Amino acid sequence: MWLNVSTLPTLIFSLISFLIVLYTIWSVKSGKKFKIREIPGLKAVEEAVGRATEMGAAILYTPGWGGDIQRPTTIASMNILSKVAEKTAEYDCRLLYPTHDPVIMAVAQEVAREGYARAGYPDRFKEEDIFYISSSQFGYAAAVDGIISRSKPASVFLLGTFEAESLILAETGNSIGAIQIAGTDSTIQLSFFIVACDYTLIGEELFAASGYLSGNESILSSVKAQDILKILIALFVIVAMIWATIDPSSTWWKF
């Protein structure tokens, strides 16, 4: 069987989603403007970089132990890194980026280098500040904890996919008084970030943030597409609910 029938709903939904994304991208290209509502964690990004400059301290940015480069969250985090790198270049503020994944390291070096170049200070970029530090979950956590307590960054960015190390890093960051901006797609860790960090980008906000910050129109238009899909989903749920109440034996809404 070339087509697995049980995946058909996913295929149909994927194709609908593609059409909507392509439509919004096209309509932005043809001049339509979309705006994104304010996200509190985002305003804080600029503030966090500014604070580090004032204090003459570093910024620590880490994407967490749970992700790899194949994960869309990591890509979203890279977009934010690109903007943060541009700012740290402008303000001549040190950017430390420890990671557990060598591929993420390789990509982050390119992204940050480009950010520094865009800001007009390619010579301020230090490749060795974006480094690989052990793939072991708690080896990574011990190392980042050590770096935080020694380099005393003014701001800590925890953006990516985190697992149990989330609170170990966030509490250490808190103990040295850093402003902390976290964001992740790991639902369990979100609760720890909410409790321990100053700002938390919840799930999809992380994706929207990468569009907002970079001002990239294609990202903004796909945020719009996500919103359209959310409306469709809400309508679906309401209709299915009424249907199921009238006809409890119905199953067409089950996937």
Added chain:
Amino acid sequence: MEIGTLIAGILTLAIYTFLYKDNPIYRVAESWLIGLSIGYTLVIFWQTTLVDNLFNPLFDDGKLIMILPLILGLLMFSRFSGKISWMSRIPIAFMIGAGAGVAIPAMLYARTLKQVSASVMPLMGNNGVFNFEALVVVVGLLSTLAYFYFSREHKGVMGKTAKLGTYFLMIFFGTTFGYTVMSRMSTFIGRVDFLLTDFLHLVK
């Protein structure tokens, strides 16, 4: 006492000194842990990935298709030469592209479609009794989705709904926190068990 237990006990205590503050004892343990764990990862990947999955199939079994991942892997080293360093983007593009291809249907199914249909429940039970839970779930879902609606300011009806959504989010965060605390305690109890039983012999 076994020498291994002695060492493990000392290293355990060395890590705990970090709770007081960063200090040379912690730093020695931390540096040792970083070194060992990188070395460990190297050995494991060498054995289970490069030898078992690449060299053996390629050189012993003559599985020629494995030349492709070998080339992709080797291209990563082009980073060290200025001129052809762009070639390291090919394996990265492969990983990211293939990852994105897998992610679209997997994410849409497990994270979206599955969750949508799991939220649908009849508002009336078989016995004709109103199903309060079904209402809570649908209100929670729709208001939280409104919170995640980005292309409009949260004002008016939208603002109120989104605000209700934040309350549901807080309930979720409180619940997860509460449920996770227990297992976080057990990791420490495990270390206490080791320290008291094996290291200090206070518990038999």
Added chain:
Amino acid sequence: MQTRIPLLVCLISGLIMFAQYFSSHPVAKSIYENVLEWWQIIFAFTLLVGVAAFIKTNLKSISQKKDAPYRTISLLGLVLMPILALIGGTKIDTPFLWVFENMQAPMQATVFSLLAFFVASASYRGFRARSIPASILLVTALIVLIGRVPIAEFISDSIPKVGFWIQNYPSMSARRAILIGIGLGSMTTALRVILGIERTYLRGN
């Protein structure tokens, strides 16, 4: 060419992996398994790049007498494991496993257990009833926490039940909404990657 070839590779591999999901044909299945294997292989090679950079930075620090003792300890650990593995293998009762079991594993478990302390300090600080949302956070956390303690049943039968109800209905509905949002965000990001619109990872926008 420097961007075009990677973009083409990205597009093709993305489309193939997208398509294989919808097929149960053995060919599709084997493509999927192969790609999983290739990821690991590329990762393993990149690991060498990462480790080389790690060694280089550490040697540089040592030669500049910056944190030299600690950097030396890290490097010693790094070379020790492969040497032990070469000499005695990695199975049971080998020096390699001895070092893992008596040094690396206990330290990793101890770092993990720091969480118990951090949960305590975060709980003290992070649950103050500053606002309505913060109070909701506080109250649900308390109900669930108390409901999990064996003695809760003696105080009142309903505490664990309420905790359970909260988890299964209001909390679950918010979790679903978060997951739906993440699903949509991931999908659009992945789609932009495949189509080559998203190319931050290829140096800049």
Added chain:
Amino acid sequence: MKTRWIIFAGMFVIVVISYLMSVPFETQPSPEIQKSFDFFESLPESSVVIFSFDHEASSLPEIQPIALVMLRHAFKNKTKVIGLSLFAEGTAIGYRMLNKAANEYGLKYGRDYAFLGFKPQHISAILGIGESIRRVFPEDYLGNSTDTLPIMHGIDNYDHIDMVVTIADGDRPAQWIEYGGANYNQQIMAGLTAAMITSYDPYLASGQLYSVVGGLKGAAEYENLYGKRGSGNRGMLAQTSAHFYVIVLIIIGNIIYFRNRKRQGRG
């Protein structure tokens, strides 16, 4: 002195003291634990089960009491156990726990139990066992040919295995269910860290997962049924006190917050 330090010291003292006091933890076993216990209790002599150690070394504190009590119970009822691992770090740990429990009953390696070691590519390993165990594991962990082990006599795939018990801290049980369970109708039982329990509720509800023994609490309940209290029981008291401590900290945090606010309001 910083508040942090007081909080940390309190945690240390509370857990150590409550661990030293050995108070048995009396509770009704939950239905899940009872079901797991009954399964082993009613298994005919010389049945064969697989224990798969699918976890990392750092989860050992929670995993060990669960695995040990289940292994002891199996060995007590003369069930034969084949151990293996689909997560590299679980390998040596699994082997040690298997040996420890088996030695308590004076059992013989190769005849009463065996350990096949680690296999990467877990999905193909799970599917492969459905065809032939000895093809997936030609040699055991110690390097013996799997064929020569007496325990393997007449055992070659899921048809001859009464239960797969996966001891895990991540998503391996899901793969056992989705590949071993779905394709070969193999029954799966899971020993899980407390954090993972809720993730497997849907599988339990649908019957794809036979039962779960989860967290220290699960281990303690199982120990009570089994009749010999071990580290699960001991840990439960410490866990409960630590848990209480967190509740108290949250309350104190709020008291201080409201007192300060009042004071500021006046000033």
